[in-house]
Amino acid sequence: MKLKGIQMTANQSSEMIDLKLDRKDFVSDQEVRWCPGCGDYSILAQMQKMVPNLGVPRENFVFISGIGCSSRFPYYMNTYGFHSIHGRAPAVATGVKLANPDLKVFVVTGDGDGLSIGGNHLIHAIRRNVDLNIILFNNRIYGLTKGQFSPTSEMGKKTKSTPYGSIDNPINPLCVAIAAEATFVARAIDIDTKHLGETLERAANHRGTSFVEVYQNCNIFNDGAFNDFTERTKRADQVLYLEDGKPMRFGKDLEKGIAIQGFSPEVVEIGENYSIEDLLIHNESLSEPTLAYLLTRLHFPEFPVPVGVFRNVEKPEYSDLCRDQIHAAQEKEGKGNLEKLLNSGDTWTVS
Amino acid sequence: MSTETELSTPTMETQKPTVEIQSAVIRFAGDSGDGMQLTGTQFTNTTAVFGNDISTLPDFPAEIRAPAGSLPGVSGFQINFGSQEIRTPGDRPDVLVAMNPAALKVNLADLVEGGTVIVNEDSFQASNLDKAGYESNPLDDGSLEGYRVIRIPLTTLTLNAIKDTGLDRKQGQRCKNFFALGVVYWMYDRPLDHTLNWIQSKFGRNPAVLEANTAALKHGFNYAETTEIFTTHYSIRKASLAPGKYRNLTGNQAIALGAVTAMEKSGRELFYGSYPITPASEILQELSRYKKFGVKTFQAEDEIAAIGAALGASFAGGIGLTGTSGPGVALKGEFIGLAVMTELPLVIVNIQRGGPSTGLPTKTEQSDLFQAIYGRNGECPVPVIAACSPGDCFWSVLEAFRIAMKYMTPVMLLSDGYLANGSEPWRIPSLEDLPDLSFPNATDQDTFQPYARDEKTLSRPWAIPGTPGLEHRIGGLEKQHLTGNVSYDPQNHDNMVRLRAKKVAGIAQDIPPTEIYGDPEGDALIVGWGGTRGAITSATEQLRAKGLAVSSIHIRHINPLPPDLTDIFSRFKKVFVAEINLGQLWTYLRATLLLDSISINQVRGKPFMIQEIMKKVEEQL
Ligand code: SF4
Numbered sequence: 001m002k003l004k005g006i007q008m009t010a011n012q013s014s015e016m017i018d019l020k021l022d023r024k025d026f027v028s029d030q031e032v033r034w035c036p037g038c039g040d041y042s043i044l045a046q047m048q049k050m051v052p053n054l055g056v057p058r059e060n061f062v063f064i065s066g067i068g069c070s071s072r073f074p075y076y077m078n079t080y081g082f083h084s085i086h087g088r089a090p091a092v093a094t095g096v097k098l099a100n101p102d103l104k105v106f107v108v109t110g111d112g113d114g115l116s117i118g119g120n121h122l123i124h125a126i127r128r129n130v131d132l133n134i135i136l137f138n139n140r141i142y143g144l145t146k147g148q149f150s151p152t153s154e155m156g157k158k159t160k161s162t163p164y165g166s167i168d169n170p171i172n173p174l175c176v177a178i179a180a181e182a183t184f185v186a187r188a189i190d191i192d193t194k195h196l197g198e199t200l201e202r203a204a205n206h207r208g209t210s211f212v213e214v215y216q217n218c219n220i221f222n223d224g225a226f227n228d229f230t231e232r233t234k235r236a237d238q239v240l241y242l243e244d245g246k247p248m249r250f251g252k253d254l255e256k257g258i259a260i261q262g263f264s265p266e267v268v269e270i271g272e273n274y275s276i277e278d279l280l281i282h283n284e285s286l287s288e289p290t291l292a293y294l295l296t297r298l299h300f301p302e303f304p305v306p307v308g309v310f311r312n313v314e315k316p317e318y319s320d321l322c323r324d325q326i327h328a329a330q331e332k333e334g335k336g337n338l339e340k341l342l343n344s345g346d347t348w349t350v351s
Numbered sequence: 352m353s354t355e356t357e358l359s360t361p362t363m364e365t366q367k368p369t370v371e372i373q374s375a376v377i378r379f380a381g382d383s384g385d386g387m388q389l390t391g392t393q394f395t396n397t398t399a400v401f402g403n404d405i406s407t408l409p410d411f412p413a414e415i416r417a418p419a420g421s422l423p424g425v426s427g428f429q430i431n432f433g434s435q436e437i438r439t440p441g442d443r444p445d446v447l448v449a450m451n452p453a454a455l456k457v458n459l460a461d462l463v464e465g466g467t468v469i470v471n472e473d474s475f476q477a478s479n480l481d482k483a484g485y486e487s488n489p490l491d492d493g494s495l496e497g498y499r500v501i502r503i504p505l506t507t508l509t510l511n512a513i514k515d516t517g518l519d520r521k522q523g524q525r526c527k528n529f530f531a532l533g534v535v536y537w538m539y540d541r542p543l544d545h546t547l548n549w550i551q552s553k554f555g556r557n558p559a560v561l562e563a564n565t566a567a568l569k570h571g572f573n574y575a576e577t578t579e580i581f582t583t584h585y586s587i588r589k590a591s592l593a594p595g596k597y598r599n600l601t602g603n604q605a606i607a608l609g610a611v612t613a614m615e616k617s618g619r620e621l622f623y624g625s626y627p628i629t630p631a632s633e634i635l636q637e638l639s640r641y642k643k644f645g646v647k648t649f650q651a652e653d654e655i656a657a658i659g660a661a662l663g664a665s666f667a668g669g670i671g672l673t674g675t676s677g678p679g680v681a682l683k684g685e686f687i688g689l690a691v692m693t694e695l696p697l698v699i700v701n702i703q704r705g706g707p708s709t710g711l712p713t714k715t716e717q718s719d720l721f722q723a724i725y726g727r728n729g730e731c732p733v734p735v736i737a738a739c740s741p742g743d744c745f746w747s748v749l750e751a752f753r754i755a756m757k758y759m760t761p762v763m764l765l766s767d768g769y770l771a772n773g774s775e776p777w778r779i780p781s782l783e784d785l786p787d788l789s790f791p792n793a794t795d796q797d798t799f800q801p802y803a804r805d806e807k808t809l810s811r812p813w814a815i816p817g818t819p820g821l822e823h824r825i826g827g828l829e830k831q832h833l834t835g836n837v838s839y840d841p842q843n844h845d846n847m848v849r850l851r852a853k854k855v856a857g858i859a860q861d862i863p864p865t866e867i868y869g870d871p872e873g874d875a876l877i878v879g880w881g882g883t884r885g886a887i888t889s890a891t892e893q894l895r896a897k898g899l900a901v902s903s904i905h906i907r908h909i910n911p912l913p914p915d916l917t918d919i920f921s922r923f924k925k926v927f928v929a930e931i932n933l934g935q936l937w938t939y940l941r942a943t944l945l946l947d948s949i950s951i952n953q954v955r956g957k958p959f960m961i962q963e964i965m966k967k968v969e970e971q972l
Pocket of ligand 1: 035039040217
C-alpha cells in the first residue's frame with residue numbers, strides 16, 4: 001500500500017491544474033437529507049467548492065464523522081468517507097492518518113458529538129497535532145435527537161430536556177481547542193459563505209490539526225440562535241473579522257475597534273479619544289496563545305463576535321513524527337528481519 | 352570478563368551425591384520489592400536453555416508496592432520443570448523459597464506434604480512476624496513440623512558476600528534474591544552462566560552492582576555446596592522435546608511476535624492501538640520496540656480511541672490490532688459493532704482477568720466468554736478464538752488475522768492472565784511454516800460495489816482510500832446489499848442481518864478436525880478451551896493411567912464452533928466442560944448444540960489444579 005502523496009506546498013500549483021477537479025466531482029449521488037433551510041447545506045456547498053482548490057487527487061480525501069445531523073456529511077461528499085460512532089471520529093481519523101499519512105483527512109463533528117460524548121478524543125487529537133481538519137458545526141442544540149440542550153447551549157436555555165431552563169454552564173469550543181494547544185483555530189458563520197469558504201481553505205492547507213468552529217443555524221430546533229449578529233444587516237456592527245497583521249476594526253465604516261486596558265479588552269470608537277494606533281493588532285502566529293485566547297473570550301453582545309483565523313502556528317505533525325521515528329530506527333538498526341526476530345533472545349536446539 | 356569463574360560449569364565438580372528426578376515444582380515468594388519475578392524468570396530461562404520442559408506461573412499483587420512485609424505485598428513465581436512433557440505450572444510446589452514471614456504465611460498451605468521450605472531466617476524478627484500476623488515464630492514453635500525446613504541467614508550472608516563491593520547495607524541487601532537463586536541453582540544442578548551473563552549485560556555500566564549481584568549468586572551456590580545443611584542435590588534430564596530450535600516465551604510476548612509476523616506475511620502495516628491495562632500492557636510495550644519493522648503503535652487516550660484508531664487503520668489498508676482486558680472490551684463494544692457493520696478486518700485481544708468490574712486485575716479467569724460472543728448491541732456476530740498455551744498465542748494471532756482478512760470481520764482473540772505472564776519453551780517456526788496472509792485490495796473500478804460479496808466467503812471487498820475510482824462511504828447505519836448505501840428497508844435489514852451471521856458461521860469450513868487426546872470414544876470426555884489445556888490434558892493422562900476411559904478435547908474456535916463436535920460428543924457416555932468461570936462454555940454448548948454435560952469450574956483467580964479436575968471426573972464415573 002504505497003501511494004503517491006501530494007504534499008501541500010505552494011510550488012505545486014501546476015499539479016493542482018492537472019487534476020482538473022471541480023465542485024461537481026465532489027458531489028455524491030446520495031440525496032441530501034438535512035431539513036430544508038438547515039445551515040449544513042451551506043457548509044457542504046462551500047466544502048465541495050473549496051476542495052478542488054487543494055491540489056489533492058479525489059481518491060486521497062477521507063471525510064470522517066461521528067453521529068448527529070452534521071455527521072451525515074461524508075455521505076454527500078464523493079470521496080472516501082466513514083460515518084463512525086458518536087464522538088469518536090477523531091480517533092478513527094487518527095488511525096487513518098497514521099496508517100496512510102498521504103491522505104487528506106477531514107473530521108466533521110457537531111457540538112454534542114465533538115464536545116460532549118467525544119470531548120476526550122477531540123482534545124487528544126488536537127494536542128497530538130495530527131494532520132486532521134476538524135470542522136465543528138455548532139448549532140447549540142441536539143438536532144438529530146430532536147431538541148435537547150447541548151454543551152454549547154446558553155445558561156437558562158429552555159429545550160425539551162430543560163423545560164425549566166438549562167443550569168449547565170456552556171463550553172466554549174475555541175477555548176477548549178486553544179487549551180489543548182491547537183496549532184490552527186478558526187471560526188466561521190454558515191451564511192457568510194465567502195468567508196466560510198476561505199476559512200475552510202486556510203484550515204485545509206494547514207499542516208497539523210486545524211480546528212474550525214462554524215456557527216450553524218438549526219432552523220428546526222434552535223432557529224435564529226445566531227441571528228443577532230449573523231444577519232446581513234447586523235454583521236458589520238456585531239462581527240469582528242480577524243485579519244492577520246491588521247488592527248481589529250469593525251462597524252459599517254470601521255469606526256470601532258478593540259483596544260486593551262490592562263488585561264481586559266474593550267470596544268473603543270475611533271475618533272477623539274482613540275486612533276487606529278491604539279487598537280490591538282491581530283497576530284495569528286504568536287507562539288503563546290494568549291492573544292488568541294483573549295479573542296475567544298469576547299462575548300456577544302458586550303463585544304462583537306470574532307470570526308476568522310485566531311491562531312495559526314507551525315509545530316511537528318503527529319504522523320510525520322511517527323513515520324520519522326520508524327525511519328530513524330530503520331536507519332540505525334536496519335530494516336526488521338522476521339527470521340532474526342523469531343530467533344532472538346535465549347535459544348537452544350533440541351536434536 | 353570478570354564473571355568467568357570456576358563456578359560457571361559446576362555440575363561435574365560437586366562433591367555431594369546427585370539424585371535424579373523427573374520433575375520439580377519450585378515457588379519463589381517474597382515481598383514485592385524482593386525481586387521474586389526477576390528471580391523466577393532467571394531460573395526459568397536457565398532451566399529452559401538447559402533443556403528441560405517448563406511451565407511458569409507468576410503471581411503478583413495488584414499493588415505496585417504494598418507495605419513491606421505485609422501479606423498483600425507478597426509476590427510469587429512458580430516453576431514446574433522436568434524431563435517429561437510439562438503442561439502446567441504444577442498443582443503444588445515441592446520447594447518454597449520464602450524471603451519473609453508473610454511469604455511463608457501466604458504460600459505454606461500450597462506446599463506438598465513433606466515439602467522443602469527455604470526461609471530467610473534473618474527476616475523472622477518480631478516486626479515482620481507481627482506484620483504477617485504470626486503470634487509466635489513458626490520457625491521455632493513447631494508449626495512447620497512435617498516439612499523440611501532450611502533456615503538460611505540470607506541477609507547476613509549476602510551482606511558478607513558483597514562487603515568488598517562498596518555497596519552500603521541497604522543496597523547490599525537487595526542482592527539477597529541472587530544469593531537465594533544461587534542456592535536453588537545448586538540444589539537443582541543448574542549452571543550459573545546464563546544468569547551471570549544476564550547480570551553482566553544488565554549491570555555492566557554499574558560495576559559495584561554488577562560485582563555484588565555476581566558475588567551474591569556465586570556465594571549462594573558455594574554456600575549450598577559447602578554447608579552441611581544440603582546433603583544431596585537433584586538432577587533432571589533434558590526433556591525430549593520435538594527437535595528444533597527453542598526459546599522461552601510468555602503469552603504476551605508471543606502475541607507481539609505473532610502480530611509482527613502477521614504484518615510481514617500480509618505485506619501490510621501493523622497498527623496497534625491500545626490503552627495501558629493489566630495484564631495486556633506488555634503487548635503495547637513489546638510492539639513499541641519493533642519500530643524497525645515499521646510497526647505503528649498508538650497509546651490512545653482511552654480504550655475507545657484505541658480500537659477506533661485501529662479500525663481507522665484497517666479502513667486505510669493496514670492491519671488493525673487492539674489489545675486489552677475485559678473492562679476494556681466493555682468500552683470497545685460499540686466499535687466492535689461498527690467493525691461488524693462496516694465489515695472491516697480487526698483483531699481484538701482480550702487478556703482476561705478476574706471480574707466483574709475491576710475485579711482481580713492481576714489474576715487469571717476465563718469469564719469473558721459470553722462478553723466475547725454476545726457482548727454487543729444488535730445481532731452482532733464476531734468470530735471468537737482462544738489461545739491454549741503461552742506459545743500458542745503466537746499461532747492464534749496469525750489465525751485471528753487470517754480470519755479477519757479473509758472474511759472481512761473483526762475477530763476476538765481470548766487469552767488470559769495466566770497465559771499472558773506464564774511461559775513455556777516455544778519451538779521457533781521456520782518461515783516456510785508460517786501461513787500466507789496476503790489478501791488483495793479491491794482495485795477494479797468497473798465492477799466495484801462496496802457491499803458485493805465473495806461467493807465462497809461472503810466477504811465484501813477491501814477498498815482502501817487512495818485507490819482511484821473506488822471512493823465510497825461506509826458507516827454504522829444499515830447498509831443496502833451491494834451498494835452499501837444507507838438503507839432503512841425492512842427486508843434489506845433482515846437480509847443483511849442474516850448475511851452477516853451466515854458469513855461468520857461459514858468460517859467453520861476452515862476449521863480442521865478436532866484433535867482428541869485419548870481414544871475417540873469412551874466413558875468420559877473433558878472439554879476445555881483457552882489456558883486450561885495443560886491441566887485438562889494432564890488430568891486426562893493421569894485418569895487414563897488409572898485405567899479410566901477418559902479423553903479430552905480443547906476448543907480453539909469458539910465462534911463458530913468446529914463442525915465435528917456433536918459427532919465427538921455422541922461417542923462418550925458423559926461430557927465434562929472444565930473452565931475458570933461459572934460454566935460459560937457449558938451454557939454455550941448447551942444452547943448451540945443441545946449438549947447435556949457436567950460443568951467443572953472454579954473462580955479463585957488461579958489456574959486449575961490437575962487434581963481438582965481429576966477428582967470431579969472421578970466422582971461422576
Ligand atoms: S435538525 Fe436542525 S441541524 Fe439537524 S438537519 Fe434539521 S435543521 Fe439541520
